[in-house]
Amino acid sequence: MQFGLSEEQILLQDNVNRFLDDNTPLDRVRTYAEGGEDADIWAGLTELGVPALLIPEEHGGIGLQPLDAAIVAESLGAHIAPTPFLGSAVIAPTALIAAAGDHGDLLAAIAAGTHRVGIAFGEAVAARNDAGIRVNDGLVNGTSMYAFDAEADSYLVADHNRHLYLVQADDPGLTRTHLVTVDKTRRNVELNYDNVAAQTISTDPEVFAAALDVGRLALAADTLGAAQNMLDQAVEYAKQRKQFNRPIASFQAVKHMCAEMAAQLEPCRSMVWFAGHALAELPDEARVTACHAKAHLAEVGQFIAKTATEVHGGMGFTDLVGLHYWFKRIGANRQWLGAPEFVREEAAVLQGI
Amino acid sequence: MDLSFGPEYDDFRAEVVNFLDQNADKAPKGNDLRGNAAKDWQKLLIEKGYTCRTIPKEYGGYGAEPDIVKSRIIAEEFSSARVNAGLGGQGISMLVPTLLEMGTQEQKEQFIRPTIHGDMVWCQGYSEPGAGSDLASLTTSAVLDGDEWVINGQKIWTSTAHIADWIFCLVRSEPDAPKHKGISFLLFDMKTPGIEVRPLVDMTGVANFNETFFTDVRVPKHQIVGERGEGWQVANAILGHERETLAPANTAQTRINALIELMKQESVNGDALINNPVYRDRLMKLQGKVMAMRFNELRILSARLNPGQNPGLARMITKLEGTELRHDLEGLAIDVMGELGLAYDDNPHLRNSGSWQREYMYFLGLIIGGGTSQIQKNIISERGLGMPREPKIEKAS
Numbered sequence: 001m002q003f004g005l006s007e008e009q010i011l012l013q014d015n016v017n018r019f020l021d022d023n024t025p026l027d028r029v030r031t032y033a034e035g036g037e038d039a040d041i042w043a044g045l046t047e048l049g050v051p052a053l054l055i056p057e058e059h060g061g062i063g064l065q066p067l068d069a070a071i072v073a074e075s076l077g078a079h080i081a082p083t084p085f086l087g088s089a090v091i092a093p094t095a096l097i098a099a100a101g102d103h104g105d106l107l108a109a110i111a112a113g114t115h116r117v118g119i120a121f122g123e124a125v126a127a128r129n130d131a132g133i134r135v136n137d138g139l140v141n142g143t144s145m146y147a148f149d150a151e152a153d154s155y156l157v158a159d160h161n162r163h164l165y166l167v168q169a170d171d172p173g174l175t176r177t178h179l180v181t182v183d184k185t186r187r188n189v190e191l192n193y194d195n196v197a198a199q200t201i202s203t204d205p206e207v208f209a210a211a212l213d214v215g216r217l218a219l220a221a222d223t224l225g226a227a228q229n230m231l232d233q234a235v236e237y238a239k240q241r242k243q244f245n246r247p248i249a250s251f252q253a254v255k256h257m258c259a260e261m262a263a264q265l266e267p268c269r270s271m272v273w274f275a276g277h278a279l280a281e282l283p284d285e286a287r288v289t290a291c292h293a294k295a296h297l298a299e300v301g302q303f304i305a306k307t308a309t310e311v312h313g314g315m316g317f318t319d320l321v322g323l324h325y326w327f328k329r330i331g332a333n334r335q336w337l338g339a340p341e342f343v344r345e346e347a348a349v350l351q352g353i
Numbered sequence: 354m355d356l357s358f359g360p361e362y363d364d365f366r367a368e369v370v371n372f373l374d375q376n377a378d379k380a381p382k383g384n385d386l387r388g389n390a391a392k393d394w395q396k397l398l399i400e401k402g403y404t405c406r407t408i409p410k411e412y413g414g415y416g417a418e419p420d421i422v423k424s425r426i427i428a429e430e431f432s433s434a435r436v437n438a439g440l441g442g443q444g445i446s447m448l449v450p451t452l453l454e455m456g457t458q459e460q461k462e463q464f465i466r467p468t469i470h471g472d473m474v475w476c477q478g479y480s481e482p483g484a485g486s487d488l489a490s491l492t493t494s495a496v497l498d499g500d501e502w503v504i505n506g507q508k509i510w511t512s513t514a515h516i517a518d519w520i521f522c523l524v525r526s527e528p529d530a531p532k533h534k535g536i537s538f539l540l541f542d543m544k545t546p547g548i549e550v551r552p553l554v555d556m557t558g559v560a561n562f563n564e565t566f567f568t569d570v571r572v573p574k575h576q577i578v579g580e581r582g583e584g585w586q587v588a589n590a591i592l593g594h595e596r597e598t599l600a601p602a603n604t605a606q607t608r609i610n611a612l613i614e615l616m617k618q619e620s621v622n623g624d625a626l627i628n629n630p631v632y633r634d635r636l637m638k639l640q641g642k643v644m645a646m647r648f649n650e651l652r653i654l655s656a657r658l659n660p661g662q663n664p665g666l667a668r669m670i671t672k673l674e675g676t677e678l679r680h681d682l683e684g685l686a687i688d689v690m691g692e693l694g695l696a697y698d699d700n701p702h703l704r705n706s707g708s709w710q711r712e713y714m715y716f717l718g719l720i721i722g723g724g725t726s727q728i729q730k731n732i733i734s735e736r737g738l739g740m741p742r743e744p745k746i747e748k749a750s
């Protein structure tokens with residue numbers, strides 16, 4: 001019995017971390033946040049095989065498992081890295097592999113980093129009032145809100161039947177409008193479809209669900225990384241910052257805030273590992289575990305985002321230290337692909353409760 | 354990642370499950386430390402190796418090589434079958450491991466067998482009115498007079514002192530040494546003249562802990578574990594381990610399953626409470642936490658089996674998170690039942706024999722006992738996160 005990361009997985013994570021340490025320091029994230037591009041970051045991650053992680057070797061991929069995607073997501077969250085990872089490397093490949101039919105060319109293009117697939121799942125996860133799409137005779141009409149990402153070459157669109165379609169970003173009927181959100185480390189768009197050609201990928205709701213599970217795991221892992229980073233920053237800052245002639249880290253109120261963060265976060269790491277493992281190996285437990293990981297990390301993440309900011313005092317509230325980028329990313333992960341209340345309800349229903 | 358324990362463990366699990374199927378009806382229901390039913394059950398469990406598994410045969414145990422996977426399987430199966438897993442109490446959970454590690458040959462021979470068979474019940478005399486969280490400031494004194502220690506002072510919160518045969522007790526034997534270096538760990542008979550036990554009723558309505566007074570209590574010199582002045586190390590040798598096992602996640606899992614059943618059965622205005630969205634969400638939130646704690650335990654287990662694996666802070670947080678979680682979980686059951694949740698003692702409307710209120714309070718006791726939640730946070734921040742201790746306040750005098 002061995003519960004933990006393998007040597008290969010630790011190596012993979014070290015490699016990704018090293019690249020991100022060098023290439024997405026806070027200043028680089030800021031340039032993206034102010035309107036810059038993420039193409040160079042994605043190109044670098046492509047060299048490390050990140051878009052190819054889940055894609056089978058026969059299509060130019062590496063053929064790894066959801067847990068491997070989760071540990072990469074954790075690193076991306078820790079570094080608040082702007083990338084199309086969630087859609088292009090996680091959700092789209094999972095759906096395309098699970099779907100019937102031959103999607104080898106598209107998978108190969110994703111693996112090579114030359115094609116980015118975005119996702120427009122809002123309609124199927126939780127349709128909000130302003131949105132709504134219809135697909136008839138191979139044409140999509142309507143609106144998807146908060147699709148991700150803004151620079152995708154095509155989008156995987158889910159309708160309320162949990163059917164999946166692929167639309168091309170350059171289709172003349174597709175209008176893409178940037179939706180400003182608090183999270184500047186990733187960009188959302190609104191997609192307006194006017195008779196946009198839709199290639200049917202799957203009409204099997206299970207395919208959608210499988211992609212959703214892995215996407216939720218990746219978001220949970222992103223929050224794990226981001227929250228751990230915020231906790232580390234808080235502890236570090238508390239050791240440096242002095243008030244009343246002593247480091248604030250020696251004040252018990254500050255210590256207890258940090259201890260509570262650590263105590264809640266540590267089990268989350270095991271939870272993400274287990275959920276990743278279950279998605280590949282334990283079908284009976286996989287979906288419930290993915291739901292719980294998504295929802296539980298959303299709660300713990302929110303607590304840490306707030307508390308780590310408080311430990312920094314006024315400095316935490318400024319743009320100077322940039323802590324808010326992590327705060328907002330954790331906040332976005334909480335809402336994407338199902339807010340915790342909805343996801344927990346799903347977990348209950350899945351168990352026949 | 355490999356979560357299978359291997360085929361030999363499947364056989365072992367099947368054997369445990371089979372045993373439980375055949376014998377569960379013989380198991381006593383409550384937590385009686387003394388009754389004959391409890392002792393007979395204990396005897397059977399030791400024979401089978403389902404409790405006291407690694408305690409050597411010569412001291413009355415089963416004598417197996419340590420195998421934490423087997424121990425875990427036993428714990429899991431007894432918990433999910435909701436069957437009494439054998440005698441508890443501080444003698445078995447704390448003193449026996451301490452003796453195995455630090456006791457003399459004579460002490461092991463004299464004490465372990467009767468303790469694990471339920472013939473010798475112990476109490477733990479650590480806390481004092483002036484020494485709770487700051488245990489090392491304890492003042493109960495032991496002065497050597499010829500071949501005997503003479504003990505004077507007072508202990509408090511001594512669980513089971515009123516039924517205990519013996520006590521393991523921390524005393525100050527070297528008054529001039531620094532506070533952690535002047536403590537000794539003594540064992541003595543509760544029938545020794547000069548001991549007075551006054552029960553204290555706790556919030557559950559039962560007098561399970563006591564005040565224990567010592568007036569010129571004379572204890573043979575050799576009834577010491579470890580050397581003079583080393584009592585602090587002796588006591589701490591197993592304290593950390595004990596903390597980790599106070600609120601195991603598999604019990605929390607069993608309890609949350611019971612809570613789900615309860616919510617399906619109980620209704621308000623004809624609607625089962627499991628269908629009430631607010632309670633449902635609270636239930637699912639707790640289920641998520643229980644899950645996280647289960648996997649946290651898997652990580653700890655794995656780190657024991659695979660040297661070199663780093664369990665991080667996983668062990669350090671279990672007492673804090675585990676006890677708080679159980680308190681919340683039992684509390685949700687009470688909320689779900691509303692006025693019914695207040696039922697107690699012999700109220701005819703009790704659910705699950707009143708265990709929800711009992712455990713709700715019991716886990717508040719565990720949040721306080723064994724190092725309070727605040728003390729746990731001190732430990733996590735200082736030893737886990739490397740944050741500095743608070744500056745010492747100069748002595749007033």
Ligand SMILES: Cc1cc2nc3c(=O)[nH]c(=O)nc-3n(C[C@H](O)[C@H](O)[C@H](O)COP(=O)(O)OP(=O)(O)OC[C@H]3O[C@@H](n4cnc5c(N)ncnc54)[C@H](O)[C@@H]3O)c2cc1C
Binds near residue numbers: 477479509513726728
């Ligand atoms: C059910 C139960 C059974 C027990 N059984 C036994 C037993 O069998 N034998 C035995 O010896 N003892 C036993 N105890 C005693 C237990 O170990 C003590 O109650 C515990 O260590 C706390 O000490 P105290 O009660 O003196 O509280 P105090 O130490 O006075 O604590 C009061 C409050 O102050 C806080 N506090 C204290 N110091 C600090 C600090 N440094 N930083 C932050 N906060 C602090 C505490 O967290 C707590 O909230 C039992 C207790 C309970 C509740």
